[in-house]
Amino acid sequence: MEEEWRYVKHDGKERFSYQISSKGRVKSLLTAKATILKTRVNQWGYEVVNLKIDRETKTKQVHRLVAEAFLGIDLAKSQVNHKDGDKLNNLLDNLEWVTPKENIEHANRMKLRDARGHKKLSxxxxxxxxxxxxxxxxxxxxxxxxxxxxxxxxxxxxxxxxxxxxxxxxxxxx
The missing domain is CATH 1.10.10 (Arc Repressor Mutant, subunit A)
Incomplete structure (x- = not known):
């Protein structure tokens, strides 16, 4: 899959200061030379990035940025699912919009939790x-x-x- 770049969306509007790629990389366009931003893993195991939007620093989940930019926003489905169950795999082909119920059913099918309901690590x-x-x-x-x-x-x-x-x-x- 060739990497494609699109502008990051916030509150439904494109933000021309940042781009997100189909491979889950985030680029800042705030300086003359575009820079790939560093990400981190949050307390829930998702990759996040800090973006300066409207003079405030916002922490954004990378998988949601990819889904919003490439899949659009699905008002009927509020959650982004990682098809392979790996929260760090933010490739476009691995993401889909789902309902909370569909997300739970997927987690159960993929056996992402053990019998006691504890998280299984990839x-x-x-x-x-x-x-x-x-x-x-x-x-x-x-x-x-x-x-x-x-x-x-x-x-x-x-x-x-x-x-x-x-x-x-x-x-x-x-």
Missing amino acids: DREKDAILYLTTLSEITYLTIATAFSVNKRTVSKIASEWRKEKASDTPASKV
Whole structure:
């Protein structure tokens, strides 16, 4: 899929200061040289970006920006669904407008939650958590909040990785 760019919409109007791509990248046009903006993962596990709109900083979910720019706004369907269940996969082909009921049914079909109703992490999310645990300035609690899991889950992911790594060392293969 070739990357296509469109202007970001806010309150139904195009904002000529920013563009969103069909691959989920956000570009600022506020300077002479266009800049790809950095994003982060919010406490619910969605990729977000800060945009300056009408002299205020607004935090916007990237998947909604893609859907609004490329799929239009569907007044009958208020939520944007990630077809593959991966909240960080903001490619246009992976997004669709759904009702809240359809979103819940999709989550159940995809088994995005375990039997107790807890969130199931994708391999991509686990890799992101593992990477973040290696950064000394980020606490496990901060990581847990960003991915909507508890601190023990983050600790377990890091611990399992350390055990795997230890079992791969030559001394342990004797």
